[in-house]
Amino acid sequence: MRITVLDDYQDVARTNTDWSAVTDDLDVVTEHIAGVDELVVRLADSEVVVAMRERTPFPATTLQRLPNLRLLVTTGGRNASIDLAAARECGITVCGTGAAGNAMPELVIGMLIALSRHFVEEDRAVRAGGWQHTIGPGLSGRTLGLVGLGRLGTAVATLARAFGMQVIAWSPHLTAERAAEAGVRAVGKQEVFKTADFVSVHLVLSDSTRGLIGADELRAMKPTAFFLNTSRGPIVDEAALLDVLDRQAIAGAGLDVYDTEPLPADHPLRSTTNTLLLPHIGYVTTEAYEAFYAGAVEDIVAFRAGRPLRQLEVP
Structure with missing residues (x-):
């Protein structure tokens, strides 16, 4: 299973939590991929994508170009930049991770x-x-x-x-x-x-x-x-x-x-x-990132077992 972690600006995803329970094929992107075409190419083989909050939007037009994507994890409990209805139509499960701290x-x-x-x-x-x-x-x-x-x-x-x-x-x-x-x-x-x-x-x-x-x-x-x-x-x-x-x-x-x-x-x-x-760091703390990435691993494990956690539904 190929997992891509997006927008890891601080380059902490690999060391912040233990990913060994889910894959040895982990692709971490530390820069922001602004162009949709470049994003689609980078995610072409990814079955799982972990999105950091709303840094990378996933509208219907993007989701429809990712036929291999099966699980989209967003850090936090909601993400307005993901088209949940389109994800459902594409057979993509969307899960959140919860958050931590003040x-x-x-x-x-x-x-x-x-x-x-x-x-x-x-x-x-x-x-x-x-x-x-x-x-x-x-x-x-x-x-x-x-x-x-x-x-x-x-x-x-x-x-x-x-x-x-x-x-x-x-x-x-x-x-x-x-x-x-x-x-x-x-x-x-x-x-x-x-x-x-x-x-x-x-x-x-x-x-x-x-x-x-x-x-x-x-x-x-x-x-x-x-x-x-x-x-x-x-x-x-x-x-x-x-x-x-x-x-x-x-x-x-x-x-x-x-x-x-x-x-x-x-x-x-x-x-x-x-x-x-400031560069949108309101939620960027050690504690929050630990909760985000640990939650992402939990989501992937649960998805593979057929029991998705914290699944986001269309309002």
């Missing part, structure tokens, strides 16, 4: 501090021989506005309150009662953007949330406020975000997700000076 909420708090206290700028200044060039706000007493209060948004709220922050939130179906349970005050969408010192996005990308945050919302933010997106790039109108950053209409932005990933080398975000740009 990595993304921790990253959000780290980004809040790094942005407001200008970590990157001060680090560069010290290395160049400088000393103390910036000043910025602490978190205690500041207001964090959450766009989305699901599992991850709630975890971010808990950590933020531990730092003495006031937390407000909006999402399309959020009730005052649900917000109160999380120690958060539910407000209108515009109030989040008008009043918060930090706005952080925690929504799932869908047809209803694509482009949900646009020019009206971003232009309503205070000039001293910071914007963070660790969810999915297309939830935010990228052109509108670039506009407020270029005009310095907001204090800055922390981004871990983008419309196109990896972020193209010539992308205008790379030249912005009031941003903290």
Whole structure:
């Protein structure tokens, strides 16, 4: 059985878990294969593919060109970039692995501090021989506005309150009662953007949330406020975000997700000076990767035994 592991950027898949129970024919791809034709060629003989989250999409047009594929494992519990209906039609079983840890909420708090206290700028200044060039706000007493209060948004709220922050939130179906349970005050969408010192996005990308945050919302933010997106790039109108950053209409932005990933080398975000740009590492921790790859091995063993684990079904 040929198994291909995709997008192992850190080159840790082989050493992160024991693959001996499933195969001696393991193909690990450390780079991202951007072209569909090249991807199809690379996966032509693979019966099993392990996809790292949504780094490589599998729409119907790709799945139909992989006649030997029988099992597609996605790390995590869901993957919006896999066409589950097409996979079923092609006779491909799709399984998840589950996840581990509280990595993304921790990253959000780290980004809040790094942005407001200008970590990157001060680090560069010290290395160049400088000393103390910036000043910025602490978190205690500041207001964090959450766009989305699901599992991850709630975890971010808990950590933020531990730092003495006031937390407000909006999402399309959020009730005052649900917000109160999380120690958060539910407000209108515009109030989040008008009043918060930090706005952080925690929504799932869908047809209803694509482009949900646009020019009206971003232009309503205070000039001293910071914007963070660790969810999915297309939830935010990228052109509108670039506009407020270029005009310095907001204090800055922390981004871990983008419309196109990896972020193209010539992308205008790379030249912005009031941003903290991370390479989609919200879930990238030792603990998460251990759970991902161990789960992938479990999925393959179970599939070979005719008892698929954590199978993803068409909604």
